[in-house]
Amino acid sequence: QVQLQQWGAGLLKPSETLSLTCAVYSGTISGSFSGYYWSWIRQPPGKGLEWIGEINHSGSTNYNPSLKSRVTMSVDTSNNQFSLKLNSVTAADTAVYYCASRRGSGLYYFDYWGQGTLVTVSS
Amino acid sequence: QSALTQPASVSGSPEQSITISCTGTSSDIGTYDLVSWYQQHPDRAPKLMIYEVTKRPSGVSNRFSGSKSGNTASLTISGLQAEDEADYYCCSYVGDYTLVFGTGTKVTVL
Numbered sequence: 001q002v003q004l005q006q007w008g009a010g011l012l013k014p015s016e017t018l019s020l021t022c023a024v025y026s027g028t029i030s031g032s033f034s035g036y037y038w039s040w041i042r043q044p045p046g047k048g049l050e051w052i053g054e055i056n057h058s059g060s061t062n063y064n065p066s067l068k069s070r071v072t073m074s075v076d077t078s079n080n081q082f083s084l085k086l087n088s089v090t091a092a093d094t095a096v097y098y099c100a101s102r103r104g105s106g107l108y109y110f111d112y113w114g115q116g117t118l119v120t121v122s123s
Numbered sequence: 124q125s126a127l128t129q130p131a132s133v134s135g136s137p138e139q140s141i142t143i144s145c146t147g148t149s150s151d152i153g154t155y156d157l158v159s160w161y162q163q164h165p166d167r168a169p170k171l172m173i174y175e176v177t178k179r180p181s182g183v184s185n186r187f188s189g190s191k192s193g194n195t196a197s198l199t200i201s202g203l204q205a206e207d208e209a210d211y212y213c214c215s216y217v218g219d220y221t222l223v224f225g226t227g228t229k230v231t232v233l
Contacts, residue, residue: 041224048126048227049161049169049212062220065124098168108216109159109174116168 002026002033002101004114012121018086022099022114023079030057030077035104037062038075038082042095043116050095054102055082089121124217127152127225134231135203143228145196145213151223153194157216160189160198164209172211173198200230208232 008020020040027033039054053063055073063071072085086093096118100110128146135141145158152158156176161169171180173189176196186201196215200207213225 049214049224051214051222051224064221107174108155108157108222109171109214110161110169111171111174111180113168113170 002036002112004099004101004112006097006099006114006117008097008117008119010118010120012089012119013123014090014121015088016121018089018093018097018119018121019083020097020099020117020119021081021083023081024101025080028077029075029080029082033057033101037102037104039100039102039110040073040084041098041100041110042093043098044092044095047095052084052086052097091121093119094121095119124151124221124223127213127215127223129211129213129225129228131226132229132231134233135200136233137203137205139203140199140201141203141230143198143200143211143213143230145198145215145225147194147196147215147217147223149194151194151215151217152191152196154218155216156191158189158191158196159214160187161212161214162207162209163212169212203232205232 003025006022037054040052055061075082096116098116099114101112158176160173163169176191177189211228
């Protein structure tokens with residue numbers, strides 16, 4: 001089964017760039033998990049979940065239209081990890097950010113999740 | 124794409140059954156059988172409970188079941204237990220390779 005471990009800066013100032021990375025264990029992004037899509041999902045404090053977007057092993061991405069202009073996702077197959085960058089952050093971007101796996105084309109559900117990283121945007 | 128609509132809260136006594144609704148539109152839930160449900164306990168990552176409307180992952184109790192009618196999907200918890208007290212979120216594919224979550228429902232076991 002997939003195991004995900006994520007990390008990144010937890011405190012940002014407005015206008016800075018959020019950067020998070022998620023490492024994949026128990027298999028390889030370009031091998032055993034090559035059919036997967038790797039997602040980022042966030043949850044503001046006390047609020048619901050929001051899908052940010054996803055990337056596959058070849059770098060093909062799909063983004064939430066509401067965040068598309070500020071989001072960049074990348075994949076590093078040599079280190080078996082994928083990353084999220086969100087630029088020009090504001091207080092509204094304060095949230096717990098999760099990485100998650102989606103098993104592949106046509107399979108639209110998230111079966112494994114990272115532990116979550118709280119990112120706070122404050123001046 | 125707006126969030127799918129769920130009731131803010133649902134409650135029930137132990138051993139009762141409860142149902143959580145998730146309402147979308149004819150463009151998302153009404154078109155695709157790609158609804159999933161997640162359970163989230165406080166300060167924990169969500170856990171997949173149901174996928175593709177009715178399917179249960181290995182290890183998930185058969186007390187959890189899913190269904191869909193028109194633009195509304197539902198999650199039913201039978202034989203409610205104290206450990207079922209949590210937040211529940213639906214999620215649906217909405218086309219153009221994007222997904223949307225529901226607003227979330229807090230389940231309280233009385």
